Amino acid sequence: MPSYKLTYFNGRGRAELTRLIFAAAGAQFEDERVADWPGTAKADAPLGQLPYLTVDGVKVPQSLAFARLVARRFNMTGSDDLEQAKTDAVVDTVSDLQNAYYLKVFKAKEDRDAVVAQFLAEDAVSHLEKVEKIVTLYGTEGYSVGSSLSWSDLHLFDVTSTVMTLNANLLEKYPRIQAVRKTVESNEKVSAYLKSRPETPF
Numbered sequence: 001m002p003s004y005k006l007t008y009f010n011g012r013g014r015a016e017l018t019r020l021i022f023a024a025a026g027a028q029f030e031d032e033r034v035a036d037w038p039g040t041a042k043a044d045a046p047l048g049q050l051p052y053l054t055v056d057g058v059k060v061p062q063s064l065a066f067a068r069l070v071a072r073r074f075n076m077t078g079s080d081d082l083e084q085a086k087t088d089a090v091v092d093t094v095s096d097l098q099n100a101y102y103l104k105v106f107k108a109k110e111d112r113d114a115v116v117a118q119f120l121a122e123d124a125v126s127h128l129e130k131v132e133k134i135v136t137l138y139g140t141e142g143y144s145v146g147s148s149l150s151w152s153d154l155h156l157f158d159v160t161s162t163v164m165t166l167n168a169n170l171l172e173k174y175p176r177i178q179a180v181r182k183t184v185e186s187n188e189k190v191s192a193y194l195k196s197r198p199e200t201p202f
């Protein structure tokens with residue numbers, strides 16, 4: 001059995017997708033949460049950043065690269081290479097929303113309320129419209145691609161959960177996104193994980 005250690009801060013952030021993939025697969029991994037940063041941890045990280053995943057002693061940086069590896073190992077990237085491209089496309093579309101959130105809202109120092117209002121009125125709308133569109137194009141009701149749970153469903157769930165902390169009604173106009181979220185939340189293993197995961201500030 002391969003060994004996995006996920007190293008990140010004590011938060012969901014860019015590590016949570018991989019935690020959700022492990023949870024959905026019912027697989028074991030070590031969840032290392034770094035409290036002292038930079039401390040010695042920055043020098044230990046392959047690119048001086050978190051998260052990274054250590055797979056059988058090999059450190060892999062870049063959250064989407066190792067999430068994809070783990071998802072592939074647990075058959076959550078699609079059934080053939082075309083479906084893999086579709087799940088990648090959905091993941092990238094959701095990541096555009098995630099990156100806009102980090103860049104604008106998470107890093108906002110001054111005038112946070114104005115930044116949030118602008119983000120919700122413009123960035124969130126434009127990115128969510130694209131997510132709704134691609135899920136409608138590639139998915140069936142409740143799945144972002146095909147008709148079984150894939151890593152793109154989990155990414156969609158995680159990132160929209162984060163953005164919904166700014167506005168609980170964010171997804172009113174996006175029925176396909178809501179349906180995928182429902183599928184994820186009602187997955188037995190994921191739901192057990194969501195109930196047991198630590199409460200963290202981000």
Ligand SMILES: N[C@@H](CCC(=O)N[C@@H](CS)C(=O)NCC(=O)O)C(=O)O
Binds near residue numbers: 014048051062063
């Ligand atoms: N593209 C990278 C981004 C990694 C990144 O931005 N990490 C941030 C935290 S989410 C970090 O390590 N910040 C601390 C630092 O750079 O010193 C990924 O997806 O893993």
